[in-house]
Amino acid sequence: MYTQSFINADASSAAAPAQVSPIESPERMAAFDRAIDADGRIEPQDWMPQAYRKTLIRQISQHAHSEIVGMLPEGNWISRAPSLKRKAILLAKVQDEAGHGLYLYSAAETLGVSRDSLLDALHTGRAKYSSIFNYPTLTWADVGVIGWLVDGAAIMNQIPLCRCSYGPYARAMIRVCKEESFHQRQGYEALLVMMKEGTDAQKAMVQDAVNRWWWKCLAMFGPPDADSPNSAQGMRWGIKRISNDDLRQKFVDATIPQAEVLGVTVPDPDLKWNADRGHYDFGAIDWDEFWATVNGNGPCNRERLATRVKAWDEGQWVREAAVAHANKNKREEKAA
Ligand code: FAQ
Numbered sequence: 001m002y003t004q005s006f007i008n009a010d011a012s013s014a015a016a017p018a019q020v021s022p023i024e025s026p027e028r029m030a031a032f033d034r035a036i037d038a039d040g041r042i043e044p045q046d047w048m049p050q051a052y053r054k055t056l057i058r059q060i061s062q063h064a065h066s067e068i069v070g071m072l073p074e075g076n077w078i079s080r081a082p083s084l085k086r087k088a089i090l091l092a093k094v095q096d097e098a099g100h101g102l103y104l105y106s107a108a109e110t111l112g113v114s115r116d117s118l119l120d121a122l123h124t125g126r127a128k129y130s131s132i133f134n135y136p137t138l139t140w141a142d143v144g145v146i147g148w149l150v151d152g153a154a155i156m157n158q159i160p161l162c163r164c165s166y167g168p169y170a171r172a173m174i175r176v177c178k179e180e181s182f183h184q185r186q187g188y189e190a191l192l193v194m195m196k197e198g199t200d201a202q203k204a205m206v207q208d209a210v211n212r213w214w215w216k217c218l219a220m221f222g223p224p225d226a227d228s229p230n231s232a233q234g235m236r237w238g239i240k241r242i243s244n245d246d247l248r249q250k251f252v253d254a255t256i257p258q259a260e261v262l263g264v265t266v267p268d269p270d271l272k273w274n275a276d277r278g279h280y281d282f283g284a285i286d287w288d289e290f291w292a293t294v295n296g297n298g299p300c301n302r303e304r305l306a307t308r309v310k311a312w313d314e315g316q317w318v319r320e321a322a323v324a325h326a327n328k329n330k331r332e333e334k335a336a
Pocket of ligand 1: 058062063070097131146157222231244
């Protein structure tokens, strides 16, 4: 469905919808608006306004970067997983995140941007990726909590993206969500074993991990709707279907009963069921801490970027070999 290009100049322009004129005319704009109003899908070969293209490149590439950087906190525990079973599960999960990144870079390429330029933006610190991956994984319980809460939040955000107006992104999300659902369950199950069969120290370790990750997960959904500059247009274009605050609320409502089954509490003295609203009320998120992290000053930002840059540099010979192999095949096909 998508290109798997080891990108070079030719491959990137092949992925670009170069044949579609970028010129905006009232007729083209009206046709695009009609498609959006009718809840239709926009495909790479369709005309689209530059601002729509730019927004999608921004969101899809940030999402791709998040998946790839998101491999690091848990990858840190592959060599220290407590059993062969847990190690095999964690390896599979981390590999899935790599796959998600690749689908998403490919989806972004269909908008006419090269993967090299997107990765360059990540490696030079110009591109954002999810705040949540800038915190450390201190104990094994963090791995379970990432599955339960981080993947749980990711699913809550990504299910509506399966109905996104841009076809390649929506289709990628369907597959991603199926895998995220396994990720969430494996995390929850790992925690359940520790909480139901573990020692007091293991139970305390789970509670400590929940305490450290809870607020960061609520912030993952992005700033409050009133402070979200991209939301109104994203909703109008059918890219976002549910607002940041509404998704956050859905996440809290779905997660608290799961916490009760586990036997953990969340670190929020203001959390309480509001029968009038039919939702949980919850306390204030520390948005200053969130923005400091988004802007590069979280506890692990520098370490995460340095790890990605090192992996990119060390993979240079693999990319060169793959391109040389592809070129050799092309030459042989031509000669045949
Ligand atoms: N972190 O106006 P809005 C995962 C930025 S995947 C960093 O509300 P928008 C899988 C935002 O980009 C997790 N930056 O923006 C996994 C914007 O900056 P810009 C990633 C954030 O786009 C699990 C500015 O703030 N998921 O976890 C964050 O309408 C386990 C203003 O915000 C996605 O990317 C944040 N948390 O809504 C992997 C889903 N929130 O670009 C491994 C797709 C906001 O104007 C292990 N993305 N910002 O400079 C989206 O749904 C949206 O882009 C939002 C933000 C909801 C993230």
